[in-house]
Amino acid sequence: AFLDRIVSVDGAIHAFLHVDADAALATARDVDARREAGEDLHPLAGVPIAVKDVVVTKGQPSTAGSKILEGWIPPYDATLVEKIRAAGMPILGKTNMDEFAMGSSTEHSAYGNTHNPWDLERIPGGSGGGSAAALASFEAPLAIGTDTGGSIRQPGAVTGTVGVKPTYGSVSRYGLIALASSLDQAGPVTRTVLDSALLHELIGGHDPRDSTSIDEPLPDLVEAARQGAAGDLSGVRVGVVTELQGEGYQEGVQARFDESLDILRAAGAEVVEVSCPHFEYALAAYYLILPAEASSNLAKFDGMRFGLRVEPEEGPVTAERVMAATRGAGFGDEVKRRIILGTYALSAGYYDAYYGSAQKVRTLIQQDFDAAFGQVDVLVSPTAPTTAFRLGEKLDDPLAMYLNDVATIPANLAGIPGISVPNGLTAPPEGGAELPTGFQILAPAKADDRL
Ligand code: GLN
Numbered sequence: 268a269f270l271d272r273i274v275s276v277d278g279a280i281h282a283f284l285h286v287d288a289d290a291a292l293a294t295a296r297d298v299d300a301r302r303e304a305g306e307d308l309h310p311l312a313g314v315p316i317a318v319k320d321v322v323v324t325k326g327q328p329s330t331a332g333s334k335i336l337e338g339w340i341p342p343y344d345a346t347l348v349e350k351i352r353a354a355g356m357p358i359l360g361k362t363n364m365d366e367f368a369m370g371s372s373t374e375h376s377a378y379g380n381t382h383n384p385w386d387l388e389r390i391p392g393g394s395g396g397g398s399a400a401a402l403a404s405f406e407a408p409l410a411i412g413t414d415t416g417g418s419i420r421q422p423g424a425v426t427g428t429v430g431v432k433p434t435y436g437s438v439s440r441y442g443l444i445a446l447a448s449s450l451d452q453a454g455p456v457t458r459t460v461l462d463s464a465l466l467h468e469l470i471g472g473h474d475p476r477d478s479t480s481i482d483e484p485l486p487d488l489v490e491a492a493r494q495g496a497a498g499d500l501s502g503v504r505v506g507v508v509t510e511l512q513g514e515g516y517q518e519g520v521q522a523r524f525d526e527s528l529d530i531l532r533a534a535g536a537e538v539v540e541v542s543c544p545h546f547e548y549a550l551a552a553y554y555l556i557l558p559a560e561a562s563s564n565l566a567k568f569d570g571m572r573f574g575l576r577v578e579p580e581e582g583p584v585t586a587e588r589v590m591a592a593t594r595g596a597g598f599g600d601e602v603k604r605r606i607i608l609g610t611y612a613l614s615a616g617y618y619d620a621y622y623g624s625a626q627k628v629r630t631l632i633q634q635d636f637d638a639a640f641g642q643v644d645v646l647v648s649p650t651a652p653t654t655a656f657r658l659g660e661k662l663d664d665p666l667a668m669y670l671n672d673v674a675t676i677p678a679n680l681a682g683i684p685g686i687s688v689p690n691g692l693t694a695p696p697e698g699g700a701e702l703p704t705g706f707q708i709l710a711p712a713k714a715d716d717r718l
Contacts, residue, residue, distance in 0.1 A: 280400050292357070294352075346442055354469055400426060423705055436481040439453075505644070555608075
């Protein structure tokens with residue numbers, strides 16, 4: 268049914284870069300046979316899933332939305348993909364994304380735009396717009412995303428789906444094509460919170476192949492999601508982050524958010540305001556730390572080891588000239604912009620002023636979170652400041668694009684978990700049909716069950 272749905276709507280949505288119907292059906296038939304034989308199967312056995320193209324899948328294209336990886340077929344599976352396969356979940360295909368997960372709209376994909384199912388003229392968020400759009404258009408019941416600065420949560424908000432960024436180290440990064448290693452985290456993209464809990468429990472847990480993987484069992488997420496569904500919040504203290512609301516937040520987004528606070532109060536929660544004074548600097552620190560780490564991680568794409576190889580048009584064919592020609596042709600503008608920013612920030616003489624200062628800000632933001640979680644159980648904010656903007660609207664203005672991540676970035680800088688849940692609809696500023704908004708909840712590290 269999902270493969271049929273992909274055939275009928277993905278021409279308009281373009282959530283998928285690659286669909287492997289034969290492989291998905293083979294897994295489904297195998298699960299059917301095992302079920303008939305009375306085998307004890309995982310609860311998600313037979314449930315199809317879509318995987319963001321930044322996660323490597325053995326024998327299937329994995330481009331991370333970049334021309335530089337066109338034609339590269341990974342010889343191994345990411346740990347989370349191994350777990351998905353072991354559970355008997357058919358992988359429908361790989362989803363579209365901003366190149367190397369840099370962006371908030373999926374417009375930086377080298378393979379064309381993904382369209383928001385709520386309004387095809389609008390962005391589905393990014394960088395994981397493909398996974399979110401696949402869920403919102405019912406092309407897949409579950410998907411995998413990655414979140415370095417909001418790429419699971421912000422697409423969730425603008426497509427009316429659920430997205431979870433787990434605690435850093437909760438889900439193995441082995442087999443993720445790295446963007447910024449100290450910030451990257453893979454997680455569930457779903458339509459319900461219980462689905463997220465089921466998927467997180469499957470893909471999470473300790474992995475010796477990821478040196479930052481947490482070496483302890485996950486909290487009982489499914490049980491927590493079931494209990495949470497009872498809706499009793501008495502005794503729960505909810506902190507509204509002063510710095511993540513008001514100016515810059517679309518009026519309707521703020522209004523839906525305020526209404527949800529009333530719902531929390533009615534369910535018994537105590538809602539208080541909490542200030543995180545250093546969040547003001549989070550975006551600036553992130554846009555130094557991320558490009559610095561990305562410039563180092565992307566150095567491996569040299570025209571020799573993976574995918575694309577372009578020889579210089581004239582002159583000698585040396586290693587350096589092949590590298591330059593390949594990177595010139597294979598990387599898009601946003602990737603080049605961030606590599607230049609990152610190498611500059613790391614260069615001798617500038618390191619202390621830029622990268623060093625950004626790391627100090629990162630510590631201050633972690634301290635803001637520590638102080639806040641001393642007063643409240645969870646922190647909340649709108650997930651994104653606006654509803655989905657129009658395709659092309661922010662493409663020529665990188666700073667405007669970056670500002671869309673203002674509410675999601677602090678969690679990545681501190682390594683804490685966050686979730687975005689659907690929060691009702693509001694009309695875009697220019698009028699027209701109503702669009703989804705998102706409600707973000709943040710919890711202390713390793714308290715993913717609290718979300
Ligand atoms: N939009 C953010 C960026 O461009 C977040 C990216 C992400 O989480 N992968 O960096």
